[in-house]
Amino acid sequence: MTAFPFTISATDGAARTGAIETPRGAIRTPAFMPVGTAGTVKALYMDQVKDAGADIILGNTYHLMLRPGAERVHKLGGLHRFSGWPGPMLTDSGGFQVWSLASLRKMSEDGVQFSSHIDGSRHMLTPERSIEIQADLLGADISMQLDECTPFPCEKDEARASMELSLRWGKRSKAAFGERDGQNLFGIVQGSVYDDLRRESAERLIETGFDGYAVGGLAVGEGFETMCSVLDAVVPHLPGDRPRYLMGVGKPIDLVEAVARGIDMFDCVMPTRSGRHGQAWSDYGPVNLKNARFAEDVQPLDESLDCPASRDYSRAYLHHLVRSGEYLAAMLLSWHNIAYYQSLMARMRAAIAAGRFAEFRREFGARWESGEFE
Amino acid sequence: MTAFPFTISATDGAARTGAIETPRGAIRTPAFMPVGTAGTVKALYMDQVKDAGADIILGNTYHLMLRPGAERVHKLGGLHRFSGWPGPMLTDSGGFQVWSLASLRKMSEDGVQFSSHIDGSRHMLTPERSIEIQADLLGADISMQLDECTPFPCEKDEARASMELSLRWGKRSKAAFGERDGQNLFGIVQGSVYDDLRRESAERLIETGFDGYAVGGLAVGEGFETMCSVLDAVVPHLPGDRPRYLMGVGKPIDLVEAVARGIDMFDCVMPTRSGRHGQAWSDYGPVNLKNARFAEDVQPLDESLDCPASRDYSRAYLHHLVRSGEYLAAMLLSWHNIAYYQSLMARMRAAIAAGRFAEFRREFGARWESGEFE
Ligand SMILES: [Zn+2]
Ligand SMILES: [Zn+2]
Numbered sequence: 001m002t003a004f005p006f007t008i009s010a011t012d013g014a015a016r017t018g019a020i021e022t023p024r025g026a027i028r029t030p031a032f033m034p035v036g037t038a039g040t041v042k043a044l045y046m047d048q049v050k051d052a053g054a055d056i057i058l059g060n061t062y063h064l065m066l067r068p069g070a071e072r073v074h075k076l077g078g079l080h081r082f083s084g085w086p087g088p089m090l091t092d093s094g095g096f097q098v099w100s101l102a103s104l105r106k107m108s109e110d111g112v113q114f115s116s117h118i119d120g121s122r123h124m125l126t127p128e129r130s131i132e133i134q135a136d137l138l139g140a141d142i143s144m145q146l147d148e149c150t151p152f153p154c155e156k157d158e159a160r161a162s163m164e165l166s167l168r169w170g171k172r173s174k175a176a177f178g179e180r181d182g183q184n185l186f187g188i189v190q191g192s193v194y195d196d197l198r199r200e201s202a203e204r205l206i207e208t209g210f211d212g213y214a215v216g217g218l219a220v221g222e223g224f225e226t227m228c229s230v231l232d233a234v235v236p237h238l239p240g241d242r243p244r245y246l247m248g249v250g251k252p253i254d255l256v257e258a259v260a261r262g263i264d265m266f267d268c269v270m271p272t273r274s275g276r277h278g279q280a281w282s283d284y285g286p287v288n289l290k291n292a293r294f295a296e297d298v299q300p301l302d303e304s305l306d307c308p309a310s311r312d313y314s315r316a317y318l319h320h321l322v323r324s325g326e327y328l329a330a331m332l333l334s335w336h337n338i339a340y341y342q343s344l345m346a347r348m349r350a351a352i353a354a355g356r357f358a359e360f361r362r363e364f365g366a367r368w369e370s371g372e373f374e
Numbered sequence: 375m376t377a378f379p380f381t382i383s384a385t386d387g388a389a390r391t392g393a394i395e396t397p398r399g400a401i402r403t404p405a406f407m408p409v410g411t412a413g414t415v416k417a418l419y420m421d422q423v424k425d426a427g428a429d430i431i432l433g434n435t436y437h438l439m440l441r442p443g444a445e446r447v448h449k450l451g452g453l454h455r456f457s458g459w460p461g462p463m464l465t466d467s468g469g470f471q472v473w474s475l476a477s478l479r480k481m482s483e484d485g486v487q488f489s490s491h492i493d494g495s496r497h498m499l500t501p502e503r504s505i506e507i508q509a510d511l512l513g514a515d516i517s518m519q520l521d522e523c524t525p526f527p528c529e530k531d532e533a534r535a536s537m538e539l540s541l542r543w544g545k546r547s548k549a550a551f552g553e554r555d556g557q558n559l560f561g562i563v564q565g566s567v568y569d570d571l572r573r574e575s576a577e578r579l580i581e582t583g584f585d586g587y588a589v590g591g592l593a594v595g596e597g598f599e600t601m602c603s604v605l606d607a608v609v610p611h612l613p614g615d616r617p618r619y620l621m622g623v624g625k626p627i628d629l630v631e632a633v634a635r636g637i638d639m640f641d642c643v644m645p646t647r648s649g650r651h652g653q654a655w656s657d658y659g660p661v662n663l664k665n666a667r668f669a670e671d672v673q674p675l676d677e678s679l680d681c682p683a684s685r686d687y688s689r690a691y692l693h694h695l696v697r698s699g700e701y702l703a704a705m706l707l708s709w710h711n712i713a714y715y716q717s718l719m720a721r722m723r724a725a726i727a728a729g730r731f732a733e734f735r736r737e738f739g740a741r742w743e744s745g746e747f748e
Binding site for chain 1: 413418449450451458672690691693695701
């Protein structure tokens, strides 16, 4: 297994910036991966995602294995070709959605059996099948090990048992993945909110050996402070020379604080989901365009962003579109949100490179606290 | 009142091609106007509408007067600025939607009182108020007189009474419109399926004098043959030197047959509405992308069209998007459909200019009859 070259060009405290070189192009880090659940980043064209500055997107194994089916995607040339995204793509293992969407789940050491939320059909996901779907059939550039999503809150003995299972599944995932050129496999740290479990999980994953390390089981309701303290406990025990990926996070302030703790990669449905619900993200928090204060506001959302959605449409028009339930509301707000998230990553990369990340973090935090979007 | 210059550069039988020159640009005829109901052509960016070849779009007075409100649009700089469409725009009078969407309608000689389908609020639409909304507040380049939508089917005496009312409202619309440079007003022929009423309606509208003449009250369930026979009866009585607009029509075959009868302008929600329901239009009729036959079809929809939606996405991917209820399904199919409709108009204009419209019409009709989309 050949890990993608990961060059860290600058650090500032625990924060670092650099690039992961993949055969499909470089991923500038810290990176935010827009989520393309079912082979589409909802309400966006792939060109818009790329032009907004995204280097990599995430695809969902659970959704794609059910529809159109992993074998069908393979027959159609793989997920890059099928979806029209030529750049790097990371797929999740499917485990998280099995827990959150599927029904009639039946866990075993082997894997998890479940019923599709779409048509009730029965499926089995094992570490080996997940790797087959991700790496062989979809053709992901980065595959994720199958893990068990530890519920939150969770007693320590349960958290340990779950973590141990994820470690065993990690080993099986790696064995199934084997040696590959041009594709990578990431392991996932579990252990709920227990620092010693998190640390043990990290250390034993490293013994198995992965191309990158994800922190899973966060953004499940534990809250901002707890998330930060888990990162404080985990990140120092991850290899400095491999990418660190915080799964399913998060709000802009979460990204800034996680970057400050040494995280390199993120994914979250928030920018696109919020966009479909009339919300625009900003340094000041979420902005609800449905609010009457925008009814006659002729300003654009954010003219500092190099994105037509942020720059070329009045808030009054966006307000009208949201109130009217128009497709264009979701299209423009999702586009703005992806552009905003990418711009936030770019600003963090620049701040780290310039050695002024601490200042950026402080100023960003003040804007976020003020909440005064104007 | 200064009518926009309308130059007919070629005719072929009753079909004609040319251009209407407006201060916001030329409208090449025969023209198809995409419908931008609430200040947006659903699921499309205005750039896509323009690039697909549309010279003019239609806005709906009924929707805009209710939300965001005509006075508000005016305050925000008018409908062109509000919606981001800089080219010519035609607005309907609002009458048709009052009939089809509003409740608690109360007709009188003065106008029609109704309740909003959005919030139940009471409104009054008169010929004068409709002109105020269209020409003064929204800033339409072409306004339509308020008319009564004659139901179908309809006894002759009712059809006459309705036609007479529309004629009186036409006179009041013209008086309210007054003399304007840079804006035009069209009258509307009514008379249901009665040739003599249609002819009388046309002749009396011409006495009043409008900048263009629309044929209303069709596409209401009368069927293709009846629509054609009404056009046969009406069009010869309309002035040859002014634009003729067939309202609310229609399918591609309707457009071809109406152009053959001398119609210059069309509008219809069909391309965008179909696009939101998984249908792509073609010379062979509507194509249902949900159909299992497309599940592994790697061909694009129509590579002869200069539109990314038609050319750059496989039918298998579109099938998947439709089945998954993804925004991108509506976005791509609406885009393809608008591009297809514009391309159909361009092909008709070219055929008329080359004196081979009869051949085009015959060949198109054969494709349509065959229904063999491949
Ligand atoms: Zn998230
Ligand atoms: Zn129509």
